[in-house]
Amino acid sequence: MNPRWLKTLKEYVEALLVAVVLALIIRAFVVQAFKIPTGSMLETLQIGDQLLVSKFHYGLRLPFTDTVLVDVYEPARGDIIVFEYPFNEKLDATRPHLKDVDFVKRIVALPGDTVEIRAKQVLVNGEPANGPFIQHTREDIEPSPLPEGHVEIEVDPAAYFDHCEDVTSACRSKRDWMPKMTVPAGKYFCMGDNRDESFDSRFWGFVDRASIKGKAMVIYWSWTGPTNVRWERIGNKIQ
Template sequence: MNPTWWKTLREYAEALIVALVLALVIRAFIVQAFKIPSESMLNTLLVGDHLLVTKFAYGVRLPFSDKVIVPVSDPKRGDVVVFEYPVDPDKDFIKRVIGTPGDVVEIKAKQVFVNGKLLDEPYAIHDEPVAVPNPHMSEVNADPAEYFDRNSFSWKRDWMPKTTVPEGKYFVMGDNRDHSYDSRFWGFVDRAALRGKALIIYWSWDFTGGLDIRWSRIGRLVH
């Protein structure tokens, strides 16, 4: 074998291995790409937005596990987070944190109250401004094990009795309140299920009528 050819091949192989290792390290510890597949976070995030999610925002994890080896910070109310969908951990969801551990969350006719105070939510939208009547409120048991049964009844969308967020868990909702399948229906998100905090839109296109690039959204921070 030609020594020069072999040396060149080895150099390319070494460069490829280094690149793969760096890519794995970056994905495991620093950032991860995420694509918005649904309208549940309108108008904050649009279908076709591509995000970078900071993996280290809430702590550095042991690769391929949920164990945090270097704690950094805890999610705060208002953070937009990517997490493993509790019903099917193979799927990633993106929602906004509404309730943190110990918070008491209540929903009355679409209005969200946290610890007895109406939450200021300039990001939230409602396609149906009139709340669906809730004939069951007086009969509802706020025990999470019984209440969060994954049934997406319209009255559950607009009403929820006072519910305390357990330790180590979070209550999340989509910004597009009338079209989001979130904690109102299936319950809380475990701290260990959080993949990271949405950081920035690095690419966006509208493919409903073609492949139109949304230049104005590229580089926009997520908040």
């Protein structure tokens, strides 16, 4: 191989390495892509939507750690966030595929807020948490697990959130009812907009601040297959 080819090859290798390093830096500090795999956020987010998630929005972190180098914004009610599912080795024994998996949900309640659910109506600090993005696909409401007119009770989140899924009446009651509880410091109560079809904080509890990867910002691509590109969704801001 002559020196000219060696020089050309070296230039290409250097350019490739620079591109890889830049891509890793951007992914670690600035933005990350995320694909919507389920319908838990319908109609806000469709299956097949591909999002850009701002990793800088909630602060600049040291890669591969939870150490925040620069604070920017704090998570707010209504933000749609991407976070690591709070996998529990015991409670999620039948769901090993959820370990190290990222979820996307909307923040409903912040640290220090009280949150309660009565017949599907979510109350935050005693006020209805409504919005045009919420949808219910089931008309059935499970009976309340607590007697009518019961006194307020203190609930131990460690005992209440058992990671059950919507396959039994006892679990469906958690979909529609939840005793009042206070969101602990450094944690967030998150739900899917498709309230009757979302595996969220009602079942597995609060999201740790350190588990939040970033804020969903924009749809950069959307399709259900090569023959069905949803052009009208591309470029839409997520809110």
